[in-house]
Amino acid sequence: MSAASSSPVGRRVSARIGAISESATLAVDAKAKALKAAGRPVIGFGAGEPDFPTPEYIVDAAVEACRTPRFHRYTPPGGLPELKEALAAKTLRDSGYRVDPAQVLVTNGGKQAIYEAFAALLDPGDEVIVPAPYWTTYPESIRLAGGVPVDVVADETTGYRVSVEQLEAARTERTKVLLFVSPSNPTGAVYSREQTEEIGRWAAEHGLWVLTDEIYEHLVYGGASATSLPVAVPELADRCVVVNGVAKTYAMTGWRVGWLIGPKDVIKAATNLQSHATSNVSNVAQAAALAAVSGDLTAVERMREAFDRRRRTIVRMLNEIDGVDCPEPEGAFYAYPSVKALLGREIRGRRPETTLELAGVLLEEAEVAVVPGEAFGTPGYLRLSYALGDDDLVEGVSRLQKLLGEAAG
Known part of the structure; x- marks a missing residue:
C-alpha cells in the first residue's frame, strides 16, 4: 500500500x-x-x-397540508407536537404502553430512528447482541455509531427464535444493548409473550439496554400476537428504546416517517443529533402520518x-x-x-x-x-x-x- x-x-x-x-x-x-x-x-x-x-384519507391529509402555510416553514426538529401526542395515544391504544409525548422523536423513517438510537446509546467498543438472521441495516447502524455487533444465530429448527441461553453465552463485560425484533424481518418469526418476558427479564437482570423494533406489530397471523417488550417487562421501560413507523402498517414506505420512544434523556440526546443532521421531518409527510395513526385500522x-x-x-x-x-x-x-x-x-x-x-x-x-x-x-x-x-x-x-x-x- x-x-x-x-x-x-x-x-x-x-x-x-x-x-x-x-x-x-x-x-x-x-x-x-x-x-x-x-x-x-x-x-x-x-x-x-x-x-x-397509501389509503386515500392519508393522501388527502397530505394534500391539505400542502395548502397550509405553517407547514411551509421549519417546525420543531423532534416532530410536530400534535403528531407526538397522537403517537403517544396510538402506542397506548395498540401496545398498552403509556408514554409522554416528550418521550417521542419523529424521524425520517425507521432507519434514522435505529441509527439515532444506537448513536445516543453507544460509546466506541460497546457491544450489541444481534439475533440473526437480522435485517441488513442493524449491524451497519451499530458500527456507524462506534459499537460492535455480536451475532447470535437461530435457525429453522427453532423458528428463528433465539433462547436466553444463547443470549447469555454471547454476553460479555462490554455488552450494553440487546436488539430485539418481533415480528422479525427477514424471518417473520414472532416471539410469544412468555418468550418475550423471559428475554426481557434476562436483560433487566443484567442491566442491559434493549432496542426493540416494533414496525411490524400489526402484521401477525394465525394465533400469534406481538407483545411490546416494555409492557411485558415494565421494569425494563427505563432502559428500553422502541422503534416504529408508518411504512409497513399503512403502506407508506416512501413517505419516510418513523419514530423513537424511550427515556426522556435518550430522546433529548437523539433529538439534538437530529437537529443537526436533518432538522424536522417533512411536514407534509408528518401530516399524513398524523392521519394514519389517528385513524382506525380498517x-x-x-x-x-x-x-x-x-x-x-x-x-x-x-x-x-x-x-x-x-x-x-x-x-x-x-x-x-x-x-x-x-x-x-x-x-x-x-x-x-x-x-x-x-x-x-x-x-x-x-x-x-x-x-x-x-x-x-x-x-x-x-x-x-x-x-x-x-x-x-x-x-x-x-x-x-x-x-x-x-x-x-
Whole structure:
C-alpha cells in the first residue's frame, strides 16, 4: 500500500463510511426494477414494500397540508407536537404502553430512528447482541455509531427464535444493548409473550439496554400476537428504546416517517443529533402520518388479510420444491426458506455453492429476484417478500419450482 493511500490525506473516502456496505435488499430491488425497465419480465421478491397504495384519507391529509402555510416553514426538529401526542395515544391504544409525548422523536423513517438510537446509546467498543438472521441495516447502524455487533444465530429448527441461553453465552463485560425484533424481518418469526418476558427479564437482570423494533406489530397471523417488550417487562421501560413507523402498517414506505420512544434523556440526546443532521421531518409527510395513526385500522386489516393469504400460498409452494425447507412465518411479510440442500446441485450447467451465487442463477435463469441469506448474516437461506400481488407471487414461485425442479445432485 502506498503512503498516499494509507495516510488521511490520500484517503478519498473515510474508513468509517467506506466500511459500510450497500443495503442488499435495496440493491436487489434496484436491479430487478432496472431489468424490468429494460423489458425483462422480472418478478421481484426483494424489497419489503407493500404493493398497496397509501389509503386515500392519508393522501388527502397530505394534500391539505400542502395548502397550509405553517407547514411551509421549519417546525420543531423532534416532530410536530400534535403528531407526538397522537403517537403517544396510538402506542397506548395498540401496545398498552403509556408514554409522554416528550418521550417521542419523529424521524425520517425507521432507519434514522435505529441509527439515532444506537448513536445516543453507544460509546466506541460497546457491544450489541444481534439475533440473526437480522435485517441488513442493524449491524451497519451499530458500527456507524462506534459499537460492535455480536451475532447470535437461530435457525429453522427453532423458528428463528433465539433462547436466553444463547443470549447469555454471547454476553460479555462490554455488552450494553440487546436488539430485539418481533415480528422479525427477514424471518417473520414472532416471539410469544412468555418468550418475550423471559428475554426481557434476562436483560433487566443484567442491566442491559434493549432496542426493540416494533414496525411490524400489526402484521401477525394465525394465533400469534406481538407483545411490546416494555409492557411485558415494565421494569425494563427505563432502559428500553422502541422503534416504529408508518411504512409497513399503512403502506407508506416512501413517505419516510418513523419514530423513537424511550427515556426522556435518550430522546433529548437523539433529538439534538437530529437537529443537526436533518432538522424536522417533512411536514407534509408528518401530516399524513398524523392521519394514519389517528385513524382506525380498517384499511390495515384488509391489507393484513391479503398478506395472510399470500403467506400461506408462498409457504405451501416453496415447500413443494425438493431441497427447500420453509417454516411458516407468523408475522411481517417475508418467507425465509433454508435452501442449503440445493447448494452444489447442478442448475442449467452451473453449480452454485453459496446462496449469493444461487440468487444470481435464479435472477438470470428464472427472472426472479430474491435476497440471499448472506445479507442477513445467515448463508444458506433466501428471503422472499410476499408483499406483492397474488398473481405475480404465484407466477414467481412457479418459475422457481420449474427451475429448481431441474436441479441435479
